[in-house]
Amino acid sequence: MSDKYLWRYTDLPALIYLLNEHKLTFLDPLWNWDDGNDTYYLSLYRKKKRLKSLLVVCFTQAKETYHHWRVFAPGSGGVCIKFIRTKLLKAVKKQSGIRLEPVKYLKVSELRDLKLKVHDLPFRKRYGYEQENEFRMIYENESELVPKLDIDISLSSIERVILSPWIHPDLSDHVNETIRSIRGCSKLSIVRSTLIGNKEWKRLGKDAV
Numbered sequence: 321m322s323d324k325y326l327w328r329y330t331d332l333p334a335l336i337y338l339l340n341e342h343k344l345t346f347l348d349p350l351w352n353w354d355d356g357n358d359t360y361y362l363s364l365y366r367k368k369k370r371l372k373s374l375l376v377v378c379f380t381q382a383k384e385t386y387h388h389w390r391v392f393a394p395g396s397g398g399v400c401i402k403f404i405r406t407k408l409l410k411a412v413k414k415q416s417g418i419r420l421e422p423v424k425y426l427k428v429s430e431l432r433d434l435k436l437k438v439h440d441l442p443f444r445k446r447y448g449y450e451q452e453n454e455f456r457m458i459y460e461n462e463s464e465l466v467p468k469l470d471i472d473i474s475l476s477s478i479e480r481v482i483l484s485p486w487i488h489p490d491l492s493d494h495v496n497e498t499i500r501s502i503r504g505c506s507k508l509s510i511v512r513s514t515l516i517g518n519k520e521w522k523r524l525g526k527d528a529v
Contacts, residue, residue: 325479326379326408326455328401329392332495335399335481339502343470344412346375346459358445365441366460373461375469376442379403381422382453384515389485396491398484400513407477415471417461423454475504485513 338344353359366374380388389398412418419442426434427447436444442458459469481499483492492512500506 323381324405326381326403326405327384327388328377328379328403329388330399330401331393332397332399335401335499336502338401338473339475339499339505339508341470342473342475342504344377344408344473346377346457346469346471348467349374349376355445355449361441361444365438368438368441369460369462371460371462372464373459373466374442375459375466377457379455379457380453381455382451384482384513385451386515387451389513389515393484394486396484396487398486400482401478402480402482404477404479408473411473411477412457412471415459415469417459419458419460421456423449423452423456425450475508478508480509480511483510483512485516487512 334345349362350359362374362376365371382388384400388400393399409420412420421443423443423445424440425445425447430447443456445452445454459466483495487495489512496510499510500508
C-alpha cells in the first residue's frame with residue numbers, strides 16, 4: 321500500500337477529458353458496475369440517508385497488478401493515472417458533500433458478528449476483493465439530483481500516465497504524442513506498462529543456469 325500515491329484505472333476517453341478540462345469526474349455507481357453486493361450497499365446508503373444524489377470515483381492504493389488492468393482498464397484503450405495523493409486530496413476536499421475513505425474488506429462470517437452502521441455502507445466490500453486495496457471518494461447531495469460532478473484539479477497532481485500493457489508498441493508512441501499535444505501536457509510523464517512483457521524479466525530468465 322502507498323501513502324504517497326493513488327492510482328486511477330480508466331480508459332483513454334476519460335483521460336483525455338480529465339487532461340483537457342482539468343477535472344476529476346464523479347459518476348453514478350449504478351451505471352455499469354459489476355459487483356452487485358457493492359452497488360446494493362451504495363443503494364441502501366442512498367435510500368437510508370434519503371439522498372437525491374450519490375456519485376463515486378474509485379482509486380487503488382496498490383501498485384500495478386494484472387487484476388487492476390484486466391478488471392478496470394481492459395483492452396488496448398485502458399490507462400492508469402498515477403496521482404500524487406496529497407495534491408489530489410487537497411483539491412477534492414474543497415468540494416462540499418465529499419467523503420474520502422479506504423475501503424475495508426470483510427468476510428461474511430465477520431459481517432455476522434458486526435452491527436453495520438449506515439455511515440459505513442459505501443466503504444465495505446467482500447473479502448474476495450481485498451487485492452483491489454481501494455480508496456473511494458463519494459459525493460452526496462440531499463436536495464438536488466446531480467447526474468455527474470466535476471471537481472477542478474491541477475495537472476501537477478498527476479505523477480505519471482501509464483498506457484495499457486495490451487496497446488501495441490507501434491501505436492503507443494502515437495498515443496503519447498496525442499496526449500502531449502493537449503495544452504499543459506507537453507512534459508507529462510507517459511509510459512507503456514510492461515507488466516505482461518518485460519524485457520529485463522525475460523533476459524534474467526534467459527540467463528538462468
